[in-house]
Amino acid sequence: MSEYAIEAAGLRRTYRSRTGWLRPQRREVEAVRGVDLTVGNGELFGLLGPNGAGKTTTIKLLNTLLIPTAGEARICGFDVVRQTREVRRRIGYVFGGDRGLYDRLSARDNLRYFAELYGVPGREQKRRIAELFELVRLTGRENDRVEGYSRGMRQRLHIARGLLHRPRVLFLDEPSIGVDPVAARELRQTVAELAATGTTVLLTTHYMAEADELCGRIAVIANGTIQALGTPAELRHHADGRQVLEVEAYGVGDAQLAAIHALPGVREASVTVAGAAQVLSVQSDAGVDVQADVLRALDGVRLGRVTARQPTLEDAYVAIVNRVNAQARLVEAVAG
Numbered sequence: 169m170s171e172y173a174i175e176a177a178g179l180r181r182t183y184r185s186r187t188g189w190l191r192p193q194r195r196e197v198e199a200v201r202g203v204d205l206t207v208g209n210g211e212l213f214g215l216l217g218p219n220g221a222g223k224t225t226t227i228k229l230l231n232t233l234l235i236p237t238a239g240e241a242r243i244c245g246f247d248v249v250r251q252t253r254e255v256r257r258r259i260g261y262v263f264g265g266d267r268g269l270y271d272r273l274s275a276r277d278n279l280r281y282f283a284e285l286y287g288v289p290g291r292e293q294k295r296r297i298a299e300l301f302e303l304v305r306l307t308g309r310e311n312d313r314v315e316g317y318s319r320g321m322r323q324r325l326h327i328a329r330g331l332l333h334r335p336r337v338l339f340l341d342e343p344s345i346g347v348d349p350v351a352a353r354e355l356r357q358t359v360a361e362l363a364a365t366g367t368t369v370l371l372t373t374h375y376m377a378e379a380d381e382l383c384g385r386i387a388v389i390a391n392g393t394i395q396a397l398g399t400p401a402e403l404r405h406h407a408d409g410r411q412v413l414e415v416e417a418y419g420v421g422d423a424q425l426a427a428i429h430a431l432p433g434v435r436e437a438s439v440t441v442a443g444a445a446q447v448l449s450v451q452s453d454a455g456v457d458v459q460a461d462v463l464r465a466l467d468g469v470r471l472g473r474v475t476a477r478q479p480t481l482e483d484a485y486v487a488i489v490n491r492v493n494a495q496a497r498l499v500e501a502v503a504g
């Protein structure tokens with residue numbers, strides 16, 4: 169058996185498309201620009217990045233749905249281009265969203281159907297399906313039609329489907345998308361239990377907290393390359409030497425955000441929406457008190473609680489991704 173479940177070296181993928189009808193133009197998007205990666209057997213590995221970073225493309229290159237423009241990848245030692253059959257036998261692919269299940273059938277009939285499709289021997293099917301219902305915590309709901317399932321339940325059924333043929337490696341592409349927080353927690357439990365059975369899991373997600381809780385190691389991908397890779401504790405170091413000021417606010421505009429970003433000592437400033445309120449997070453150099461300046465910049469905005477705290481993994485992630493964005497803007501400015 170190969171030492172690694174997943175290996176990628178110099179993996180690249182460029183999409184070529186035509187846009188326009190009257191004056192067609194060729195457009196090239198370098199979605200993945202040289203990814204190097206090794207994932208050990210039984211590892212639960214996270215691939216994190218903003219929209220358009222290249223996560224799904226990377227997964228599709230590894231699971232034989234796309235052919236690399238350059239570079240190589242192996243699954244359990246088998247080449248994804250030259251040994252697709254060997255690779256496909258060893259992988260499962262689960263993606264977020266609603267496609268891929270038959271609503272009018274019961275959950276059990278769905279799994280029976282896919283077990284046939286994946287060539288699970290008839291005498292094994294019953295036991296395997298029961299085992300999987302147990303793993304994804306749907307025992308007792310097997311005979312319900314899928315149309316009555318919640319999003320979280322569907323997602324767990326998707327995982328069961330992806331595991332029918334006992335893959336060594338499972339690709340989970342944003343499993344918790346659109347799933348409510350309680351269901352997302354159950355989903356995470358399922359993924360953790362799955363990894364405990366020895367299956368290698370490559371998980372993509374937008375949620376840092378999810379990756380933090382589940383993954384042994386995480387790669388942050390942005391702009392088609394890996395920007396940082398390590399355990400959650402190692403990634404946290406990207407925010408070393410910083411402190412965070414959090415301000416609950418109602419109506420912070422882009423101009424104010426830009427003004428805060430430009431304040432001396434401020435490294436990052438971002439806004440997330442939490443219910444009716446916004447949460448403004450300002451990362452600054454530790455030892456520089458930016459609170460008075462920040463509050464002055466927010467003059468006229470209704471404010472709630474103001475808190476100072478230590479950086480989290482999420483802050484480290486913001487720091488990594490913003491650094492890449494700043495570099496990309498610089499390259500564009502020089503080129504333009």
Ligand SMILES: Nc1ncnc2c1ncn2[C@@H]1O[C@H](COP(=O)(O)OP(=O)(O)OP(=O)(O)O)[C@@H](O)[C@H]1O
Pocket residue numbers: 183184185197198199217218219220221222223224225226
């Ligand atoms: N079939 C395609 N043709 C042309 N461009 C594409 C195609 N698929 C993806 N892209 C582009 O490639 C880049 C990477 O996309 P990809 O879907 O891999 O990102 P992602 O990290 O999975 O993003 P998201 O989190 O939004 O799903 C994006 O700029 C995207 O617009």
